[in-house]
Amino acid sequence: MLGISNVDKRYPNGLLALSGLNLDVAEGEILAIVGGSGCGKSTLLRLISGLDTPTAGTVALDGTPVTGPRPEIGLVFQExxxxxxxxxxxxxxxxxxxxxxxxxxxxxxxxxxxxxxxxxxxxxxxxxxxxxxxxxxxxxxxxxxPKVLLLDEPFSALDALTRGDLQDHLLDLWAYDRPTMILVTHDIEEALVLADRIVVMQPNPGRVRVEVTPPLARPRDRLDAEFLQWKYKLLGDLDHASRPPTGDESFPAVAI
Amino acid sequence: MSSVNSCAASTLEAALPSRRPNLKWLLGFILPVGLALAWEVAVALKWADGRLLPTPSRVFTTLAGLARTGELAAHVLATLQRVALGFGFGVAAGTVLGAVSGYWTLARRLIDPMLQALRNIPSIAWVPMFILWFGIFETSKVILIAVGVFFPIYLSLSGAILGVDRKLVEVGRIFRFSHREMITRILLPATLPAYVISLRSGLGLGWMFVVAAEFMGAEEGLGFLLVDGQQTGRPAVILASITAFAILGKITDWLLASVSARFLTWQDSFKPAE
Structure with a gap:
């Protein structure tokens, strides 16, 4: 439904924020994009929303390229x-x-x-x-x-309790007319509570590192053993993704 | 128990809007009235000489005399009309050019450098040219006032537009606002607080420049009254004219402030403690 193909984004200052990104999102899917700061996840959301345009490649909704903001695509900002x-x-x-x-x-x-x-x-x-x-x-x-709802770290400025409430609340809202949702977050737990599929991005330049579809039953319990296993695994992936490549990938995956 | 009760009563009292009329604005009178009284007493007791600085009672008598003959009304009307016209034209030009140069980069690059250079010329310096171009009568006076009013409005409106939060503008973009909607629904309300302040400082300058304009040779007006008092050696008349300026300036500023306050109730601004 939403197709992102070979997208590059280079800012006027020369920074390559995204490079060769490919991603397809199905109708009604909840996709979470996680990554440390500077991995291009917010840039990606701005490209999908039409606030920015890619330097190369295309973003298309139902086959039509997104060249500017569209009524079918809604956006919730961090603030x-x-x-x-x-x-x-x-x-x-x-x-x-x-x-x-x-x-x-x-x-x-x-x-x-x-x-x-x-x-x-x-x-x-x-x-x-x-x-x-x-x-x-x-x-x-x-x-x-909107058919697509984009969320750019929507709950990151809130306290943990309110954040949890709003995550559950968001799922209720989603259930009402099931828009496609793309959520950008740096919070693994938030991604696991909400998303069907999780994409971990890595910086310099921004690209996809890991893509997972945790087979967790809904509603998801934040303290469930399997949930926590997934959380540790993804924390490890995120940790790897945000380290500069040293060639040594053998350090312990979990560091909490 | 009784202390608990009295505590509850006092918080209740604080929460309810006071039924007594709010007299706090009277505080502003203490200083000027006190100074006037002190001078009055000092002259009455012969501690000071009231010839060069007439007592408030003499200034008041002079004002009352001018009011009785209808002279005062004529002077006030002439001056008010000049300020109103000059303020109107200055605000119109400042708003249009300020908005254009704030919103449209090309226009800003074209007009802003020139206007910034012109801004540094003391407006009084234009007086000879204005008289030459527009004659000695009303036109040159109104234009001088308009020039004075124009700059603060142009400057703060164009600056305020450039200072509007990009994040709010992006919300407008997400909802695909047209240029017109962007201006009327986001830029205009966002710049309103700064614009109101600029209107008030523009109005203050308008009152300043009307005196300069009326110095240029007028047959009536408060500035004329002032010059007349000087030329005939009557300090009480000069002070009467100055008093009239102060009162009119204060009233018009208060009007402007209270009309605009209605549009700014949404502001989440600093409210100093009482």
């Missing part, structure tokens, strides 16, 4: 990025501003109800906690019912 001068319902309505007023209103309240903030209509963003603000951002991205 909520709500407009401070709009109330939260006006912020959510951003995504469906072309619809008639009455329909906008109905869709916005439905969307806010789904993220559990129906009672906050008319409030200002400054009155929200970090987790609430990020839920408004989720509502804003989902209100237009």
């Amino acid at each position: 909520p990025r709500l407009m401070p001068w709009l109330t939260i319902d006006q912020n959510v309505a951003f995504g469906i501003r072309h619809l008639p007023q009455a329909e906008q209103k109905a869709r916005v309240s439905e969307s806010l109800a789904r993220v559990g903030l129906a009672s906050h209509v008319g409030h200002w963003p400054r009155e929200l906690s970090g987790g609430q603000a990020q839920r408004v951002a989720l509502a804003r991205a989902l209100v237009g019912r």
Whole structure:
């Protein structure tokens, strides 16, 4: 459904952020992209969202190349990025501003109800906690019912408890109309809780190192033995991926 | 038990909006009124000579006299009209050019260097040329005021647009905003706080420049009253005119600030402790 083929991204300063990247994402799939900082994972998301264009190669949605932001592709940023001068319902309505007023209103309240903030209509963003603000951002991205939802480290600024809540919440939201989701994160546990498939990237230049499809049953238990095994394995992969290549790949995979 | 009760009562009181009228704004009067009274007393007790610095009561009597003959109203109206026109034109030009040069790089490269150079010329220096070009009457006065108002508005609007958070602009891009939507829905509201401040400083400059403009030779206006008081050696008239400027400037600034405050309630800004 979403095809990324032979994508290179070189920034004007000469940095090669991505090199020869190939990735296919199926409809309704939840894909997590993990990697240390500088591995190009956020760059990749910007290319898929159409905010940036690749230097070489193509990103295509259902066969049509993505050359700019598209209504079928929603994006949730690391920060909520709500407009401070709009109330939260006006912020959510951003995504469906072309619809008639009455329909906008109905869709916005439905969307806010789904993220559990129906009672906050008319409030200002400054009155929200970090987790609430990020839920408004989720509502804003989902209100237009995108086919693909991109998430750029969406919960990394939140405390562990809120993060866990929002991860579960995201899965509920996903179950509603099952958009394809691509989640960029540096948190292995988050990737394992949410994703069907996990891609570990490595830097210099950014490319795929490992790709796994953990056969874990849902809902996933963060303390389950098998879950933890996968967590250790991926931590090892991530650790390898973020080390400069020394030729010696024999050091212990797990370092916690 | 009683202490617990009184504690609960006082927090409740603090949480409820006070029913007494809010008189805190009166604090601002303490200093000017106190100084005026002190001077009044000093002159009355003959500690000081009130000839060169007339007492507030004499200034007030002069103002009242001018008001009675209708002179004051005529001067105030003439000055207000010049400030209003000059402010209007200055704001219009500053807003358009500031917005264009903030949003459009090519335009900025074309106009900004020239405007920055012009900005450093004291506007008073233009007076002879303006009189030459636009005559001695209203046009040259309004243009001088407009020039004074223009620069702070141009400067802060173009700067504010360039300073808008890229992250918010990206949200607009994700939702495929047109140029117009980007301007009206993101750039305009994001720059509004800075714009309001620039309007207020522009208005202050407008009041400054109207005096310069009326020095150029006017038949009425508060600046004329001031020059008249100087030429006829009546310090009370000069002070009456200055007082009128202070009051009008304060009122118009307050109007501008309170109208714009309605549009800025969303701001999550620093509120100093009481």
